[in-house]
Amino acid sequence: MTAHILDRPVLATLTGRQGHLAIPHGGAMRMDPDYGLFAATVDQSPESLAALGELVRARGNVGLVEPVAPPPVSGMQVVSSAVCLQMVAEAVAPAWDVTFDMLPLGDADAPEMLALATLTKPGPFFTRTHQLGDFIGVRVDGQLAAMAGERMRPDGYTEASGVCVHPDHRGKGYAARLLREVTARILARGEKAFLHSYADNATAIGLYESLGYRGRREVAFTILTAG
Template sequence: MSAHILDRPVFATLNGRQGHLAVRRGGAVRMHPDYGLFAATVDERPESLAALGDLVRELGTVGLVELATPPAPAGTEIVSSALCLQMVAETVAPAWDVAFDMLPLDDADAAEMLALATLTKPGPFFARTHQLGEFIGVRVGGQLVAMAGERMRPDGFTEASGVCVHPDHRGKGYAARLLREVTARILARGERAFLHSYADNATAIGLYESLGYRGRADVRFTILKPADQ
C-alpha cells in the first residue's frame, strides 16, 4: 500500500474524481486518449501487467508516474523513464501586478491551446486535455501566447500543468504569473497544489520554489509503447 496518495497520482486520479475519464481492462486503467496518456495498474501481478499491455496495444502509448520504473508488460517496450521531482504547494507567493490580462480559456480556444502545447511541449497535451480543469491564458494581438491550467485531480489535490509560453513572447513573466494564479485558485478551493518537473531542470524548479512549491518525492515518468511500433 502507498504511504501517500501522490505516490501513485495516476492511479489515485483515475480511481477518484476523474474516474469517468478512465478506460479499464482488468487490473489496469488509463486515461481516455482524447484527454491524456496516463495509465496505472492495481499492482504488479502478471495479470495486471498483462491488462496494461492490452491497453497499450489497443489504444497506444501510455505514461506511468510511479516511485520506480515498472516492468514492461509483454508486447510493450519502454521508450523512456525520466526522473522527475514531484512538488507540492500548501501556500503560494503573494500576487504581483502585471501589465497583461489573464483570460479564462475553454472549448472555443481548444485548437489554439493544442497548437501552443504542440509547439512548446510542456508535457503530454491532447485534443481534450484542456477539459481536465480550469485553464487561463494571455493573448497578444489576439494570439494565444501563454497558458497554464490543471490536469490530474487525486482526492485533496490538483495538479498544475500545461504551463507554456510561445518562444516569441518569453521573458515577460507570463509563466510565473499564470502558474501563481492557477496555484492560488487550487488552494482557494481548500486543496493542495502539486506539479512535476524533470529533476534536471533547475531553472523550472527554482521558479516553482519561488512560488511556494517544495519537493515531495522523486518519481519516474515512464513511457510505454506497443513493441511493434
C-alpha cells in the first residue's frame, strides 16, 4: 500500500516546500530550532537513528510525529510520548458574524505571540515559529487575546496550528472563529487543511469536527532529549 504524505508529515515537510528550514545530518533531519523542534529520519536503520541522536546532542530536543513511536535511540531519553489524532478538512463550516476584528500578525507581534503561546501551550512555539505561515489574531484593548496560524506545509497540505486564547478572554468564540478563518484561507489556495489534537481531548476534537475536520489516523508525538 502506498504511504500517504501525511503519514510522516515532518519528513514530507522538511523534504518539500519547507526544506530550506531543514538541518540534515546523515539519514536524519530536523527543523531549524528557531522555528520548531520537529525532526525525522529517512528510515529506522541504526545509522539514521544514530544521526538523529547526534542532531539532538548538537541542536537540542526534537519532536517526532510518526505512525508509531520510534525505537530506542542510543544516548536519548523520551521526554514525553502522546497519541494524537490527525484530522483533515476538505471543506469548512460556513462563516458566521463576529463582533471582533481578525488582524494579520507578523514580526512586530512576535514577542507577544511567543508570550501567549508560552502561557497557553498550544504546542511547541519558538522565536520564529510565527514565520512558518500566515497568522491572524484578535486584540482586546491593545492586548493580543487570541491567535491561530499555519505550521507544517507538506505538498498539497497546510497544517493549522498555534490556536490559543489568553485565559482572560476565553469563552468568546475567538478560537473557533480564528481557526475557521485559517482553514478557509488554506482551502482557498487549493490545498487541504490538517491539524493534530491529543487523541484524548474530546472537547477540542468536537470543535474541530464542527468546523469541518475529520479524523484521518492516529500518530505518535514523541519528544526526545539527550541523556
